Amino acid sequence: MALLEVKNLTKSFGGLVAVNDVSFHLNEGEILGMIGPNGAGKTTVFNLITGIFPPDKGEIRFNGRSLIGLRPHQITELGIARTFQTIRLFPNLTVMENVMAGLHCRTKAGLWASIFQTKAQREEEKFIREKAIECIHFMGLGGLEFELAKNLPFGLQKRLEIARALATNPRILMLDEPAAGLNEQETSELMDLISQLRDRGITIFLIEHDMKVVMGISERIIVLDNGYKIAEGTPEEIQSNPRVIEAYLGKEE
Amino acid sequence: MGIVLQQLLNGITIGSFYALIALGYTMVYGVLKLINFAHGELFMSGSYLGLTIISILIGAGLGGEALLWALAGVFIVVMAIVAGLGVGIERVAYRPLRRAGRLPAVVSALGVSIALQNAVMLIYGPRYRVYPKGVIPAIYWQVGGIQISLLQVFVLILSLILMATLYYFIHYTRLGTAVRATALDHDVARLMGIDVDAIVRIIFIIGPALGAAGGIMVGLYYGRINFTLGWGYGLKAFTAAILGGIGNIPGAMVGGMLLGLFETLAAGFIPQGGAWKEAIVFLILILILVVRPTGLLGERVAEKV
Amino acid sequence: MSAILSQLKSLDRRIVYGALLAAVLLFPLVVRNDYWISTLVFFGIWAILGLSLNIIVGYAGLFQLGHAAFWAVGAYTTAILNIYLKVPILVCLPISALVAAFFAIIISRPILHLRGDYLCIVTIGFGEIVRLFLYNDPFKITGGVNGLRGIARPSIFGLEINTPTAYYYYVLFFVIITILIMQRLENSRLGRAWNYVREDEMAAEAMGIDTVKVKLLAFAIGAAWAGVAGNIYASRYTVIAPETFSFWNSVVMFCIVVLGGSGSIPGVFVGTLGMILLPEVLKSVLSPILEWRLLIFGIAMVVMMIFRPEGLWPHSRYRLELRREETSS
Numbered sequence: 001m002a003l004l005e006v007k008n009l010t011k012s013f014g015g016l017v018a019v020n021d022v023s024f025h026l027n028e029g030e031i032l033g034m035i036g037p038n039g040a041g042k043t044t045v046f047n048l049i050t051g052i053f054p055p056d057k058g059e060i061r062f063n064g065r066s067l068i069g070l071r072p073h074q075i076t077e078l079g080i081a082r083t084f085q086t087i088r089l090f091p092n093l094t095v096m097e098n099v100m101a102g103l104h105c106r107t108k109a110g111l112w113a114s115i116f117q118t119k120a121q122r123e124e125e126k127f128i129r130e131k132a133i134e135c136i137h138f139m140g141l142g143g144l145e146f147e148l149a150k151n152l153p154f155g156l157q158k159r160l161e162i163a164r165a166l167a168t169n170p171r172i173l174m175l176d177e178p179a180a181g182l183n184e185q186e187t188s189e190l191m192d193l194i195s196q197l198r199d200r201g202i203t204i205f206l207i208e209h210d211m212k213v214v215m216g217i218s219e220r221i222i223v224l225d226n227g228y229k230i231a232e233g234t235p236e237e238i239q240s241n242p243r244v245i246e247a248y249l250g251k252e253e
Numbered sequence: 254m255g256i257v258l259q260q261l262l263n264g265i266t267i268g269s270f271y272a273l274i275a276l277g278y279t280m281v282y283g284v285l286k287l288i289n290f291a292h293g294e295l296f297m298s299g300s301y302l303g304l305t306i307i308s309i310l311i312g313a314g315l316g317g318e319a320l321l322w323a324l325a326g327v328f329i330v331v332m333a334i335v336a337g338l339g340v341g342i343e344r345v346a347y348r349p350l351r352r353a354g355r356l357p358a359v360v361s362a363l364g365v366s367i368a369l370q371n372a373v374m375l376i377y378g379p380r381y382r383v384y385p386k387g388v389i390p391a392i393y394w395q396v397g398g399i400q401i402s403l404l405q406v407f408v409l410i411l412s413l414i415l416m417a418t419l420y421y422f423i424h425y426t427r428l429g430t431a432v433r434a435t436a437l438d439h440d441v442a443r444l445m446g447i448d449v450d451a452i453v454r455i456i457f458i459i460g461p462a463l464g465a466a467g468g469i470m471v472g473l474y475y476g477r478i479n480f481t482l483g484w485g486y487g488l489k490a491f492t493a494a495i496l497g498g499i500g501n502i503p504g505a506m507v508g509g510m511l512l513g514l515f516e517t518l519a520a521g522f523i524p525q526g527g528a529w530k531e532a533i534v535f536l537i538l539i540l541i542l543v544v545r546p547t548g549l550l551g552e553r554v555a556e557k558v
Numbered sequence: 559m560s561a562i563l564s565q566l567k568s569l570d571r572r573i574v575y576g577a578l579l580a581a582v583l584l585f586p587l588v589v590r591n592d593y594w595i596s597t598l599v600f601f602g603i604w605a606i607l608g609l610s611l612n613i614i615v616g617y618a619g620l621f622q623l624g625h626a627a628f629w630a631v632g633a634y635t636t637a638i639l640n641i642y643l644k645v646p647i648l649v650c651l652p653i654s655a656l657v658a659a660f661f662a663i664i665i666s667r668p669i670l671h672l673r674g675d676y677l678c679i680v681t682i683g684f685g686e687i688v689r690l691f692l693y694n695d696p697f698k699i700t701g702g703v704n705g706l707r708g709i710a711r712p713s714i715f716g717l718e719i720n721t722p723t724a725y726y727y728y729v730l731f732f733v734i735i736t737i738l739i740m741q742r743l744e745n746s747r748l749g750r751a752w753n754y755v756r757e758d759e760m761a762a763e764a765m766g767i768d769t770v771k772v773k774l775l776a777f778a779i780g781a782a783w784a785g786v787a788g789n790i791y792a793s794r795y796t797v798i799a800p801e802t803f804s805f806w807n808s809v810v811m812f813c814i815v816v817l818g819g820s821g822s823i824p825g826v827f828v829g830t831l832g833m834i835l836l837p838e839v840l841k842s843v844l845s846p847i848l849e850w851r852l853l854i855f856g857i858a859m860v861v862m863m864i865f866r867p868e869g870l871w872p873h874s875r876y877r878l879e880l881r882r883e884e885t886s887s
Contacts, residue, residue, distance in 0.1 A: 050764060076766035088764075090757035101754045105766025107747055111775065114746030115739055121746070128747070168766050288675040346860045350867075355674035357863040359621065360816055363809065364859025371853040491679065532690040535683035542676055543668045 001064060003028040003203055004049070004080075004172060009058035011044055018044040019055070020227035026172065031194065031204040033218030035211075035238075037247055040224040042207045043085055046174055050082050051075045062172075077105045081170035083161040085177050085207075091150035095141055095160055098149050099132040102167025106131075132167055139163040139193065155186045162193070172203045179210040191217050215239065223247065255398040260521045261514065266405050266474070268513025269412035273467035274490035275497070275505035276419065277460030283436040283500035284456050285351070290362040291342060292464060293487020294369040295335055299465025300472045300482060301377055302331045304384055311385055320388060328411075331469055332462040339461030340454050342369075348453075366483075374480040381479045384472040408470050415466060416506050419459065423502055432456065436500065485531065489516070492538040498547055512537075582730065586723045595722040597838050602729035603791050604834045608814040608826040609736050610783030615812065616821030616873070617749060618776035619756025621678035624685025625811050628781035630692060630803035631658045632788025637706040637798055638699055647712035647793045651786060658785030659778040666777040670770055685808050692800040705799030709792050725794060732790060736783065740823055743779075752776055756821075810834075813855070817862050819869030828871045 002025035011019040019041040026032050034042050048055050051072040060067045067075055081102070090098050107128060113121040136142060139159045144152065149160060158178060165173055175194070179187050187210065194217055198204055208214045214221060215235040223231040223238060225247040231238055238244055274296050281289040306327050307320075315323055346365045350357045392403040423429040435442040435452040443449055471486070472478050493512040497504025512534070520530060586595050607629060614622045632654040639645040639653065669680050695702040711720045712728070719728050743749045751772045754762035763769045792798050810833050818829020837851060862869075 052760075052764075071768075072760075072763045073766045073768045076764060081766075082764060084761070084764075088758055088761040090754055090761065093753060093757060097750060097753065100750060101762065101765045101767065104747060104751055104754075109747045111743075111748060111779070114748050115742050117742060124747070164765060288679065346864075349864045353863070353867060356619075356621070356816065356820075357867040359675055359678055360813075361860045361863040363623075364856045364863070366856070367809070367859070368853050368856025371850075371856060375849060375853060488682075529690065529694060532687045532694075535687050539669065539680050539683050542672060542680055546672075546676075 002026055003063060004205070005059070005061040006045075006049070007059040007061075009045065009048060009060065010056045011041075011048055011053070012056055017227050019048065022058075022224065022227075022229045024222050024229060024232060026203060026205055028171075028203055029198065029201065030219045031198055031206065031217055033214040033221040033235075034205070034207045034224060035209070035214055035221060036224035036230075039226075040247075041227045042224055043176055045224070046082060046176055046207065049075075050080060050174070073105065076168055076170075079169070079171035080174065081165035081168040081172070082174040083158075083165050083176055083178060085180070087157050087161055089149040089157060089160055089164070092148060094146050094148055095136060095152070095163075096129075096132060096145040098160055099135050099163050099167050100128055102135070102164045102169075103128045103131055106167075106169055135163045135167045138166065138196075140189070155182055158182065158190075159193075166197070166202075170202060172205060173197060174205045174207075176207045177209060178206065179208055179213045187213060256521070257518075258397075259399045260517050262399060262401065262405065264514035264517035265510055266408050266513070267517060268510035269408055270467045270471055270474075270486065270509075271490045271493045271512050272506045272509025273412060273415065273463045273470075274486055275493040275509045276416070276502065277464040278491050279494040279497070279499055279502060279505040280432075280456050280460045282494070283502075284432065284453060285347070287347065287358050288362065288491070289347075289460070290359070290487075291346075291365040291369055292460065293483030293485075293490070294366050294373070295339055295342075295461040295483075296464035296468045296471075296486055296490075297478070297480065297483035298338060298369065298373060299331050299335045299461075299468030300478045301373055301382070301468075301480075302334055302465070303327060303469035303472055304382055304478065306330060307385055307388060321390075324388065328466055328469060332465045335465035335468075336458040336462040339457040343453060343457040348450075370480055370483060377480065379480065381477045383477045384475075386476065389473060404474060408474060411466070411470065415463060419463070420502065420506075422459075428455070488531070488538075489534050492534050492541075495538060495541055586726045592722045595726050597835070599722065599725045599729050599794065600838075601830060601835050602726075602733050603787055603794070604811075604814070605733055605827060605830045606729075606736050606787040606790070607784055607811050608818070608830050609740055609823065610780045610787065611811045612740070612780075612815050612821065612823070612826050613743070613752070613783070614776050614780040615815045616826075617744070617752035617756065618773060619752075620773060620776060621674050622681045622777075622780070623678050623805070623808050623812055624681035624683070624688070625780070625784060626803040626805070626808040627685045627688035628658045628662060628784035629788045629791070629807075630688055630800075631661050631781070632785025633792040633798045633803070634692065634700060634706070634788070635785070636789040636792045637709050640710050640793075641706055641708055642699070647710055647789065648714065651712075651789045654789040655782040655785040658788070659782040662777040662781030663774055666774060670773050682805060682808070685803075685805055689800050689803055689805075692803070701799075703800065705797060707797040709796045709798070711796070712793050729790060729794075732786065736786075737823060744823075748772070748775065813859060817859070817869055819871035819873060822869070822871055822873035825869050825871040825873065829869070832870075 004026035006025065007023045009019055009022045010017070022041070022045065024032075034045065036042055047053060049060055049067065051067060051070050051074070054068060062075075062078060062080060065078070067078075067080075070078075090101065107124050109121040109124050133145070136145060139162055141156060141159055141163060144156070149157065152160060158181070162173075162175065162178065178194075179190055182190060191213055194204055194206070206214070206218065215238075218235060221231075221233065221235055221238045222229055223241070223244050230243050230247060231241045233241070274292065277292045277295070278289060281287060281292065307324075310320060310323055310327070342365055346361045347358065350361055389404050389407055394401050421429075423432060431442070431447045432452055432455065434445065435447055435449055439449050442452070467486075468482075471482070489512060490509065493508035494505045495508070496511060497506070497508025515537075516530060516534070519533060585598065589595070607625070610628075611622060611625045614620050614625070635654040635657045636647065636650040639650045640647060645653075665684050669677060672680060692700045692705075693703055700706065711718050713719065719725055751762070751767050754765070754767055755769050755772050759769050762772075791802075814829035814833050815826060816829075817832065818827070819825020833855075
């Protein structure tokens, strides 16, 4: 059974059908890429899986369990974390505080424990700090713990978003255009990082426009166009698929 | 039956006041996504300015028919002054904060509201002020069992004219279309060559002017005014705007009318209705926002994803 | 070198705070003026109110302009329990806090999803509905426009608190406890969750934070503390009336938090100083222009937002400095 199963996913906004009867699956431990021209519905698929809004039709199952009707934070708790196409960091908080956000759902100190600073709470705080620092170092942000997120250069902000998602200890990490806006050096570092994440046992689902990245690290790719899934396969298969080429470049005259 | 009809008439008269003020809220919100807390105070200022000018005219010996004709001038002058006040407020207190986020804008609007209310209080004193009687002669007609006064006819006709003019402007003129475009998307409007700042100025001319007209009418209709007027009317008018769908101009008109009708009928037929009027209005507002935030015709009000 | 400087800086801070604490503790013994001691008691109660609203507006970033309603619920709960059922004041205290919190949860749950300005209007609405309820007194227990009188004073082990100096230390105790609790909350998982919700609610939700629960907790805890302030206020002045719990006072509380420095504890004190203590202190000097007070406040609000929207003593800078000191030492 696949880790994530999506069947007949459909979503319309007003008169526009953003996602139309899309089905695919995600196997544990793989890197799945999702590509398609702008407006194909890719981010909508992400939003549907993470519970931002419900689908009109279709099924989404994570480890056999349906995700439909769950709130986003519940889905994250179950083990699916994501980053955003336009970075959504907590701008006026430090790198450390941003990453610690990811650990909220993995810890449980409540109101009273916090007020009385019980032994359990203090240990938990230590745990949170240690894990956060670990994620920060893994993403190459060591030394920047106390910088405000808004002051970081763009490339590092993207890494911070991944670090924060990583802190939730996800089984599936969904990255929405992680390479957008990065230069060549940053992009190849990103590709390394993603591979390392996969080696740690995290399944990666990735939206990307940068073909070098997608073709370079994905094991499988699905292609969306105008809300439909038009192709699925290995990078080689996709690269030579006429429908895909048509979607990106238009019909051959 | 007669009583109900009478209350209906009273209801739509009051509804007209609410509609005129509601239009100010809805237009500003539509374009700036800002709740202009100070709008109620602008309405109230119009009321006081009308009082001042009418008193001056009466003091100068004007009376009877001449005064009635002069009334047109009074409206124009007061509307112009309050419009100027509105534009000034926008320039000083809102424009610098246009990109600053919700909190500063709200606090600033509240500050303007408080400042304006108290400025009027300091100038005119905290007590009720009385509008001169008989500016509009107390003529009544009996029509099918209900009594209509000239005053009511005046209010209804003037409100209708103002609202129709606004509707025409928004939907049938180029400038009006520019306003609607700006309300949809500032940046795109700019790309189309629309001067967004100018549009905002226009909004702050029309909205306060309508509110001021409502203010004078309230003064003439009820006979006395107080510096706290803006607070009560402002809230109700805002509820009306939400009821009709905030940002939606016909919605504000419909909402105003409905609210006026509801309030009159409730006060008339529910015992002790009067004391709870404001609470009921608030409850309606809260209920609408919770249950049907789009209002009858309008836009979404919860966090956009 | 920089290590020494930061040591000096933190030493400096400790000395300053130590001196401040000493001054505050010794004040009534040195300045034997009942008027000023009572004024500081008033200040203390307002500081607690400001700190309570700080949770909702400062930490969680929720617009709350009807906070006086929670204060009222606390005060009236105490008054009603004490006058009609002879419940001792100190027993009324936790009850008032709980009732206020419960009330907050009920009214805020349905409106939590509203965007900033709408939440604002709705909270104003709730504030007014509560005040009108107290004023119109449909169940004949709130005393209507005249309110309730004859509220008892608190007594600890038979010792009644009824002099200005006794009240000073009583309120001071609560202020200090409130500060300590707020500090603990600020640096806790919950406090951080409030920050995340304030900065970007959707991102917070996506990171696994139950934003509804977090916002509800902000309202509940803020209300509970306002309820505590209500209990203290009721027993101090023994008379409460609806006009105290007005929209204007909600605005004052809001300004205390926002103008003082949203989210920062010192900021709340600066705000309370400016909105409450300063007018008192300057009353004799300023009596001719006292009427202008509100006008000046209104203008000050606009000016502050344009030139210093983060408030007089904002939060993140302070914390950032503290962190820098932590890591460099």
